[in-house]
Amino acid sequence: MSEQLETSSPRIWVFIEQEEGQPHPVSWELMGAAGRLAEELPGSVVEGVLLGHDVAGIAPLAYRYGAKRVYMIDDPLLETYRNMPYGVGVSKLVTKYTPEIFLFGATTLGRDLAGTIATRVHTGLTADCTELAIDPKQKILAATRPTFGGNLMATILCRKHRPQMATVRPRVLPMPEPLAEAEGELLREPLDLKESDIPVRRLRLIPGEEQLNIEYADVIVAGGRGVGGPGGFKLLEELADALGGVVGASRPVIDAGWLSHEHQVGQTGTTVRPKLYIAAGISGAVQHTVGMSGANFILAINSDPKAPIFQMANASIVGDLYKVIPELIRQVKGTGNGQ
Numbered sequence: 001m002s003e004q005l006e007t008s009s010p011r012i013w014v015f016i017e018q019e020e021g022q023p024h025p026v027s028w029e030l031m032g033a034a035g036r037l038a039e040e041l042p043g044s045v046v047e048g049v050l051l052g053h054d055v056a057g058i059a060p061l062a063y064r065y066g067a068k069r070v071y072m073i074d075d076p077l078l079e080t081y082r083n084m085p086y087g088v089g090v091s092k093l094v095t096k097y098t099p100e101i102f103l104f105g106a107t108t109l110g111r112d113l114a115g116t117i118a119t120r121v122h123t124g125l126t127a128d129c130t131e132l133a134i135d136p137k138q139k140i141l142a143a144t145r146p147t148f149g150g151n152l153m154a155t156i157l158c159r160k161h162r163p164q165m166a167t168v169r170p171r172v173l174p175m176p177e178p179l180a181e182a183e184g185e186l187l188r189e190p191l192d193l194k195e196s197d198i199p200v201r202r203l204r205l206i207p208g209e210e211q212l213n214i215e216y217a218d219v220i221v222a223g224g225r226g227v228g229g230p231g232g233f234k235l236l237e238e239l240a241d242a243l244g245g246v247v248g249a250s251r252p253v254i255d256a257g258w259l260s261h262e263h264q265v266g267q268t269g270t271t272v273r274p275k276l277y278i279a280a281g282i283s284g285a286v287q288h289t290v291g292m293s294g295a296n297f298i299l300a301i302n303s304d305p306k307a308p309i310f311q312m313a314n315a316s317i318v319g320d321l322y323k324v325i326p327e328l329i330r331q332v333k334g335t336g337n338g339q
């Protein structure tokens with residue numbers, strides 16, 4: 001069916017990641033980026049790729065985020081993610097429909113799958129991009145990512161192989177507003193595999209501890225080396241609880257074992273875009289700020305008036321966090337109680 005349509009239009013693909021029928025929000029962040037790339041590539045079309053079992057219900061949402069068409073492989077073998085059947089299915093789609101650009105979320109699943117697809121179809125992959133653009137001269141994807149420990153940004157072009165592939169971490173790109181209504185086309189493709197073809201079987205799922213959803217938290221109270229020890233994070237947790245938020249941290253906090261890695265914000269941690277980010281006892285090194293500069297409002301608390309974090313903060317408090325935070329807790333709780 002698609003052969004009747006736009007066979008010569010460059011296709012910009014987004015992998016629509018889902019788990020148990022729930023689309024991962026990074027898929028829509030990528031769809032927004034794909035739309036911006038399409039504006040720079042006249043005649044191109046944004047399309048989604050969806051794999052799973054009983055997942056057709058996700059396609060209408062993809063249209064609302066800008067996909068004109070969704071290629072779907074719906075098969076019981078794809079109920080939970082396994083590298084081999086997903087790799088086979090997506091590579092077949094790539095070979096058949098030859099997209100120009102293919103974007104994945106840099107999630108655990110997306111990183112695993114994107115690497116597999118790039119290997120299977122013999123193309124390049126730029127991982128963990130922070131910016132996607134179209135090179136104005138060559139009209140190809142210019143994928144930018146930090147390099148040399150975040151001290152340099154490298155823009156990588158994939159000149160000779162297709163598709164041009166990139167992964168982007170959740171929250172690095174803004175979430176677009178979905179259209180109230182949109183129509184698109186759903187193209188079903190077969191998987192053509194049997195269970196006996198797949199070397200890995202899922203016997204059962206052992207649920208882990210409840211995951212901290214720092215990526216999509218609206219309020220983050222983050223602490224750095226200035227907190228001084230693990231005990232101090234109880235205070236930050238109290239403020240986070242009072243504000244309905246979660247606790248974040250800079251890398252030295254994780255390296256010292258005061259908090260687990262899932263709390264780390266920054267280049268080698270998580271990228272966040274909360275409405276409010278409170279940075280307490282954090283100096284503002286670039287490896288930290290790349291992970292939180294997209295916050296709507298940054299409140300910095302630091303005893304050093306020259307701390308670099310103040311240059312990017314919307315509000316600054318110069319002082320000892322052990323004096324400032326208890327006062328903030330009192331104020332927040334006081335407001336909450338109507339006192």
Ligand SMILES: Cc1cc2nc3c(=O)[nH]c(=O)nc-3n(C[C@H](O)[C@H](O)[C@H](O)COP(=O)(O)OP(=O)(O)OC[C@H]3O[C@@H](n4cnc5c(N)ncnc54)[C@H](O)[C@@H]3O)c2cc1C
Pocket residue numbers: 149150223224225226227249250251252253264265266267268269270280281282283284285286287288291301302303304307319320321322
């Ligand atoms: C390859 C690479 C990747 C990295 N990735 C990350 C990353 O993902 N995330 C990350 O955060 N870092 C990362 N880093 C580390 C980064 O370079 C900085 O070293 C780190 O962010 C500093 O953490 P900090 O601000 O908590 O500590 P410091 O720089 O030591 O700052 C502590 C601050 O606390 C203030 N302070 C002290 N006591 C108090 C008090 N009582 N009240 C108020 N303020 C006080 C001080 O004035 C100071 O500004 C990375 C580094 C490299 C090389």
